[in-house]
Amino acid sequence: MAQLLSMPQLVAKDHYMMTIKMDCPSIRPGQFVNIRTNEGTDPLLRRPFSIYDADGSIIRVVIRVIGRGTEILCRMEPGEINMLAPLGNGFTVENAGEVLLVGGGVGNAPLLYLAKELKKAGNRVTYIYCSRGKNYIFGEDEFRSAVDEFLITTDDGSAGLRGFATEVAAHVISDIKFSRIYTCGPDPMMEKTVKLANPGAKVEVSVENYFGCGVGICVGCTVDTTDGYVRACVDGPVLDGRKIIWKNMPD
Amino acid sequence: MDTSVKIGSLTLKNPITVASGTAGYGEELSRFVDISKIGAVFTKGLSMKPRRGNPGNRIIETPSGVLNSIGLENVGLDEFIEKKLPFLVKSGAVTIPNVAAHSVEENIELCSILSKTPGIDAIELNVSCPNVKQGGMAFGTDMCVFTELVEQAREVTSCPLIIKLSPNVTDIASFALRAEEIGADAVSAINTLLGMKIDIKSRRPHFANKVAGLSGPAVRPVAVRIVYQIYQKVKIPIVGMGGISNIEDVLEFIMAGASAVSIGTASMVEPAVSGKLAGQLEDYMKKEGISSLDEIRGAAHRV
Numbered sequence: 001m002a003q004l005l006s007m008p009q010l011v012a013k014d015h016y017m018m019t020i021k022m023d024c025p026s027i028r029p030g031q032f033v034n035i036r037t038n039e040g041t042d043p044l045l046r047r048p049f050s051i052y053d054a055d056g057s058i059i060r061v062v063i064r065v066i067g068r069g070t071e072i073l074c075r076m077e078p079g080e081i082n083m084l085a086p087l088g089n090g091f092t093v094e095n096a097g098e099v100l101l102v103g104g105g106v107g108n109a110p111l112l113y114l115a116k117e118l119k120k121a122g123n124r125v126t127y128i129y130c131s132r133g134k135n136y137i138f139g140e141d142e143f144r145s146a147v148d149e150f151l152i153t154t155d156d157g158s159a160g161l162r163g164f165a166t167e168v169a170a171h172v173i174s175d176i177k178f179s180r181i182y183t184c185g186p187d188p189m190m191e192k193t194v195k196l197a198n199p200g201a202k203v204e205v206s207v208e209n210y211f212g213c214g215v216g217i218c219v220g221c222t223v224d225t226t227d228g229y230v231r232a233c234v235d236g237p238v239l240d241g242r243k244i245i246w247k248n249m250p251d
Numbered sequence: 252m253d254t255s256v257k258i259g260s261l262t263l264k265n266p267i268t269v270a271s272g273t274a275g276y277g278e279e280l281s282r283f284v285d286i287s288k289i290g291a292v293f294t295k296g297l298s299m300k301p302r303r304g305n306p307g308n309r310i311i312e313t314p315s316g317v318l319n320s321i322g323l324e325n326v327g328l329d330e331f332i333e334k335k336l337p338f339l340v341k342s343g344a345v346t347i348p349n350v351a352a353h354s355v356e357e358n359i360e361l362c363s364i365l366s367k368t369p370g371i372d373a374i375e376l377n378v379s380c381p382n383v384k385q386g387g388m389a390f391g392t393d394m395c396v397f398t399e400l401v402e403q404a405r406e407v408t409s410c411p412l413i414i415k416l417s418p419n420v421t422d423i424a425s426f427a428l429r430a431e432e433i434g435a436d437a438v439s440a441i442n443t444l445l446g447m448k449i450d451i452k453s454r455r456p457h458f459a460n461k462v463a464g465l466s467g468p469a470v471r472p473v474a475v476r477i478v479y480q481i482y483q484k485v486k487i488p489i490v491g492m493g494g495i496s497n498i499e500d501v502l503e504f505i506m507a508g509a510s511a512v513s514i515g516t517a518s519m520v521e522p523a524v525s526g527k528l529a530g531q532l533e534d535y536m537k538k539e540g541i542s543s544l545d546e547i548r549g550a551a552h553r554v
Contacts, residue, residue: 036520041315041468041496044520084522212310212317213519216279218272219295219324220310229303229324234279250308251450251457 002083008063008074012138015106016063016074017052020083027054028090029114030206030238033061034214035073036082043069048211050110050184050237051086052139059085062138064106087214088237091204095122096180100201101147102165102173102193104130104185110206111184112139115146123180124148128172130165130185134158166192174198183241184208187249194241203241207232209250224248252536253543254529256290256511258488259411259436261373263290263345263511266544267501267529270492270513271296271349271375271415272321276335277342283522287343289529290511293439294335296351296377299361301327307459311448316469316494317516318446320458323351323380328361332368340370349415351377355390355400363407372411376404379417379442380464391417391442397426401433411436413490416481419445423477424484431485439490439513440481441474467516468494475507482508482549496524498531508549 001023008016020033034046047069049061063070091114099118103111108129115125126149131137133156144150152160153168161168166189173181173196183193184206197203209232212220216234223232225243230236254265269280271293277286286292304324311318326335331348339346348365352358358376365371378391378400390400401414414430416423418441427438443464448457457463474493481489491509495501496517504512514525521527541547 043312044315044317044467044516045312046520210308210310212319213273213522215282215519215522217275217522218310218319218519219275219304219321220319222304222309222324224306248306 002081002085004076004078004081005058006078008076011062013135014065015136015138016065017138018061018063018073020059020061020081021057022059022083022085024054024057024059024086027051027059027086029093029117030090030110031086031088032214032237033059033083033085034087034211037069037072039082043072045212046084046214047073048087048214048233050206051113052109053113053116062106062109084214088233089235091182091206091238093117093121097123098126098177099123099180099182100126100128100173100175100178102128102130102181102183102185102189104165104189105132105136107185107206107208108139108143109184111182112142112146114182115143119146126172126178127151128153128165128169129160130154130189131159132156165189166196170196176200180204187246190241191246194244204238205241205244206237207239207244208237252533254533254536256488256544258373258413258511261345261411265290265529265532266505266509266511267525267532268293268490268511268513269518269525270515271377273515273518276331277339277344277346278335280518280522281342284526286339289525291345291347291372292339293347293349293375293513294331294339295325296323296349296380297325297328297331297361298323298352299328299357301325301330305458305460308457311457313446313448313465313467314469316465316467317519318448318458318463318465319443320460320463322460328364336368336370345372346370347373347375347413349375349377351380355403358400359403359407362404362412366408366410373413373436374408374410375413375415375439376401377415377442379415379419388417388419391426392420394426394429398429398433401430401435405434413437413439415439415442417442418473418477424480427481428484431487435487437488437490437510438481438485439492441470441477441493444470444473466494468496470494471500475503478504478509479507479551482552496520498528498535501528501532502535502547505544505548506550508552510548
């Protein structure tokens with residue numbers, strides 16, 4: 001049984017934080033939760049969210065409000081919620097030396113817990129936080145204190161460097177010192193990050209596409225890769241970025 | 252109390268099954284459901300060779316429903332038998348593969364091989380998938396093509412044969428009747444209803460295949476009506492499905508005439524639901540003092 005401990009908190013424009021108590025087995029960075037918005041039939045499907053942070057039996061998730069389902073969730077009263085978790089495979093955490101994390105928008109969410117775990121494993125962590133603008137940035141202080149180098153880019157220049165990270169921070173992304181790169185965000189950002197990465201770096205991406213079930217039974221969330229179709233929900237959401245055939249990503 | 256259901260020579264321990272297309276190959280669901288405790292697992296639509304399925308968008312939520320355009324992605328016969336079937340057998344599940352090939356010949360080949368494969372308890376012949384260009388629904392909407400396919404399938408299938416009917420016809424009961432005349436052991440209904448989603452921003456169909464299959468609670472009243480109509484025409488068992496999410500829905504289908512029911516879209520929302528429903532059905536029977544489901548099957552016709 002999962003319990004929503006407090007009303008979801010507004011943490012940035014259109015972004016809410018949920019704090020949830022659950023019986024957790026160990027949670028790996030990059031895994032997600034799947035929450036029902038109501039016990040009726042409309043909206044019908046669960047809504048998936050990556051795990052922003054995990055501390056014992058308490059997890060936090062960030063919700064970006066994009067439609068009716070997420071609007072219902074961000075107004076939920078504290079109490080029992082219907083949540084399946086943890087789901088999905090998660091990022092690889094090991095001591096790889098110098099690592100880079102590139103997050104875009106709500107795609108930054110799964111990278112905080114990852115950054116913390118990578119630090120624990122002995123890595124030196126550089127973080128590029130990309131956002132549309134200052135008002136959309138959540139968790140800035142937490143990210144700053146979790147990593148060694150922290151860089152913000154915004155599309156409109158209202159915070160940090162102005163422009164897309166894959167342009168204004170391209171030299172950082174392509175730095176040969178990084179042996180691993182982790183990214184989550186809009187597809188074009190992830191695709192460019194993979195292209196910019198030095199050839200020796202392993203690149204793990206967390207894809208965010210439309211999930212039906214979240215547990216691998218409906219085959220609705222397929223991603224085309226050089227190994228064939230894989231299901232984002234159970235074979236991912238973390239995939240080898242170099243294997244993804246980006247032009248075949250669904251809308 | 253007897254919850255068992257007979258489909259030809261096969262006995263299901265209870266009438267709660269999981270529907271093809273939302274049960275994977277059993278293994279995915281087995282994290283949430285003891286698949287030996289439900290009536291049967293109808294596995295993902297199968298072809299001889301692996302099939303990639305449709306490109307692009309494959310699924311979208313609709314009011315109380317889901318539109319899908321998966322396009323019968325599957326591992327193909329060899330991998331199914333080598334890698335998927337052993338798990339189902341080991342788990343003690345009653346296993347009913349769904350046969351969904353492009354051509355009559357390929358369907359017949361699949362029926363022939365599967366019905367001789369140990370571990371296969373019955374075959375569901377899918378003549379009703381709306382999401383493929385060749386075959387699929389075309390088999391289930393033209394009576395001549397339907398007859399030819401079902402006749403040949405019956406000839407080569409030694410295990411129980413279930414025909415999964417398309418609701419996208421004017422008179423589905425006449426297809427059920429034809430299946431019965433040919434010697435099918437049961438019919439299942441309904442497959443998804445043909446639907447469509449248009450993206451108003453791009454002004455184009457949401458799915459690459461343009462049309463898609465609608466399922467979930469939104470289609471339930473249509474499915475109940477269809478099961479009711481089929482029951483009036485045939486004596487063979489009906490596996491009823493279409494938006495079943497809770498015990499009340501299960502009872503509604505049984506009272507319409509279904510011998511067994513399949514849980515489809517609801518497994519996407521609550522993967523554990525089929526196991527729970529099997530228990531709830533027993534609770535209901537105890538509470539109502541019912542010893543066999545025969546007492547309520549088709550009850551809605553006795554007016």
